[in-house]
Each structure stands twice: as C-alpha cells, then as structure tokens.
Amino acid sequence: xxxxxxxxxxxxxxxxxxxxxxxxxxxxxxxxxxxxxxxxxxxxxxxxxxxxxxxxxxxxxxxxxxxxxxxxxxxxxxxxxxxxxxxxxxxxxxxxxxxxxxxxxxxxxxxxxxxxxxxxxxxxxxxxxxxxxxxxxxxxxxxxxxxxxxxxxxxxxxxxxxxxxxxxxxxxxxxxxxxxxxxxxxxxxxxxxxxxxxxxxxxxxxxxxxxxxxxxxxxxxxxxxxxxxxxxxxxxxxxxxxxxxxxxxx
Ligand SMILES: C[S@@+](CC[C@H](N)C(=O)[O-])C[C@H]1O[C@@H](n2cnc3c(N)ncnc32)[C@H](O)[C@@H]1O
Numbered sequence: 626x627x628x629x630x631x632x633x634x635x636x637x638x639x640x641x642x643x644x645x646x647x648x649x650x651x652x653x654x655x656x657x658x659x660x661x662x663x664x665x666x667x668x669x670x671x672x673x674x675x676x677x678x679x680x681x682x683x684x685x686x687x688x689x690x691x692x693x694x695x696x697x698x699x700x701x702x703x704x705x706x707x708x709x710x711x712x713x714x715x716x717x718x719x720x721x722x723x724x725x726x727x728x729x730x731x732x733x734x735x736x737x738x739x740x741x742x743x744x745x746x747x748x749x750x751x752x753x754x755x756x757x758x759x760x761x762x763x764x765x766x767x768x769x770x771x772x773x774x775x776x777x778x779x780x781x782x783x784x785x786x787x788x789x790x791x792x793x794x795x796x797x798x799x800x801x802x803x804x805x806x807x808x809x810x811x812x813x814x815x816x817x818x819x820x821x822x823x824x825x826x827x828x829x830x831x832x833x834x835x836x837x838x839x840x841x842x843x844x845x846x847x848x849x850x851x852x853x854x855x856x857x858x859x860x861x862x863x864x865x866x867x868x869x870x871x872x873x874x875x
Contacts (some may be wrong), residue, residue, distance in 0.1 A: 630710055631755055632731030638795040639692070639713035647719045651692035654792070661834040668823055668847050669779065670699045670870055673745050676777040680705070684742035687734075689766060690749025694720035700745065700793040731762075736769045744769075745777040748866075753782050754788065756808070763812035773875035776814060779868050780805060782821065784861040799864045809871055818870035820833065821858040822851045825865065 628636075645654040648662040653682045656662045673696065677686070682704040688697040691709025693716050700707035701724055709726040711717055717726045729735055744766055753759040770776060783799040791797050806816050831836050838846065854865050 628730045629734065629758060630748070631753065634794075635731070635752055636712045638792070639711075640715035642792070643693075643713070643715035643719055644647045647695065647721060650716055650719065651695070653692075656834065658834070658836060660836050660838075661830060662842060663840065664830065664833045664838075664846070665823070667840070667843050668850070669747055669862065670843075670864070671847060672822060673699070673747070673777055674703060676742055676868065676870060677703070677705070677745070677775070680743055680775075682769060685740065687736070687744045687766075687769065689739045689744055689746040690752075692716045694722065694724045694726050696745060696747060697724040697726060698722045698815045734765045734769050734778075735872060738768050739771045740769045742771060742774050744774075744778075746777075747779045748781060748797075750778065751799060752795075753796045754796060760808055760812055762763055763808060763814065767813050767873055770873040772873055774873055775817075776871040776873070777868070778809075778871055779866055781825070781864045782858075782867040783864045784859065787864075802867060805869060809869065813874070814871040815874055816869060817872055819867060820851075821865035821867045822847075823866035824850060824857060825863050826853045827853060 642650040644830055652662040652665050656682050683704050686700050686705050686707045688700060688707055688709040691697050691711050694709050697707045698710035708727055712731045714728045717728055720726055750759060753762060766776060781799045786800045788796050788798050788802060802819055809816050828848055857863060858865050
C-alpha cells in the first residue's frame, strides 16, 4: 500500500528535526541548555515505569513512535525487551545505545497479531491529525498487542481541542481527553485510567529551564506539577501531558 500523504510529510519533517540532536529533536528544540528536556524526560520515564511496574521482567514492549529511541533505551534499562518503531529514519539514526529500532512506513506495523506484552508511546498520536488515519493506527496497535495487555499512552490534551504550529511546516493536534477516549474505544481499546500530570506552562519549569533547580529536586516538582495539572486541566488555558492507561480486552 502507498504511504499516506500525512505520513510522508511527517517523515520529512521529523527527519529534518534530527539536526537538534537526540533530545531536542523529539522534545523541545529551543531548550539549548537541556535542563527542561531533562525534566520532561525524567518525568515521562517515571510515569512509564510506574505504569508497567506490574509486568514481568523480559516482557516484550513496543515503543511506538520511538524517535531517537530514548524510551526504548529506558525500557531496556528496566530489564524489558523493547523494540522501537518510527517513520523517521534520521531520528532513529541518532540513537545512542544498542536498542532494536525499526523504520516503517506508518501503515501496517511489521509484527504479527498478539506479539507484545505492552505498548508505550509518548506524544506520537498528537502528530497524526487525521482522525480516520489515527483510528487505523490505533487498530494496528491493538492488533499487535496481546489480549489483556496494556498500552501506556501519553499525549498532550487540552480542554478545547487545538491545532498548533510547532515548527516550519509541522502541526500538532492537542485533542480533548474525551476525543481520545472516543477514538480508543472505537479502536477496541479499553480505557482504564486517565491522568493529566504535566502542565505545558507549569510555572516552575522556568527556573528548571535556566538550571536553577537541581535534578535531585525533580521528584518533588513532579508531585507539584501533577497536583497543579489536576487542578488546571478543567480550564481552557494550557495543555497537559495526559497518561491514558489502555488495555486490549482479554
Ligand atoms: C514528539 S516525537 C516523540 C518521540 C518519542 N516518542 C520520544 O518521546 O522521545 C514524535 C514522534 O512521532 C513519530 N511519528 C509521527 N507520526 C508517526 C506515525 N504515523 N507512526 C509512527 N511514528 C510516528 C515521529 O517521527 C517522532 O519520532
């Protein structure tokens, strides 16, 4: 099947982002010092580790939309067997480590039905703007997941859905939580938990960005960020990283 136009454009865009390096390319390219990206990475990794804590060691996990393979690497460090998949070869090529990463065309995921004990993805679905395309992607993810297995999905959400320009030629869609829930349900994935946990404009991210907060204080900031997000996510003022715990029915 020919590659979708949306996937082709995305592939070109994400390939061009590789110039920002292993973290900047996939998180915030304007974070020259790297402190903000370190905060987001550490928080994201802690949320994913918590969400899969009940899995056996050596479980097979698909890191969907793995980019430069940061999450794949993290999952392997938790003694999981992780495989990353992405449409952008130039991002995969930046990977520093020995994780198994695979490029594909954004269509059929090149694994058999019921292959994985879990799936993890971080801000990938935001970059699939077309609802029908996204539904097909979610059905593919459901297909390769074992019956009864979890999908830990983190996406940016907003009270009112918005399409935002992120860099030259690329947009992302910050959907409402309810829009995601409807799409997941339509794809046959059960929604078990929804938790907005990181605010896009969390006030304390600014001292973090300029290096005024030591990494040892990050766990405390995660708690404040989660509390702040749970209060503000009802207002139409910011976006939030939201954790969706999904499961393929047994
Ligand atoms: C914001 S980056 C996040 C990368 C990675 N999940 C991380 O957190 O480090 C978005 C990623 O989604 C990938 N992507 C976009 N559309 C995709 C699709 N249809 N299938 C797989 N990956 C896709 C991009 O190539 C890019 O690597």
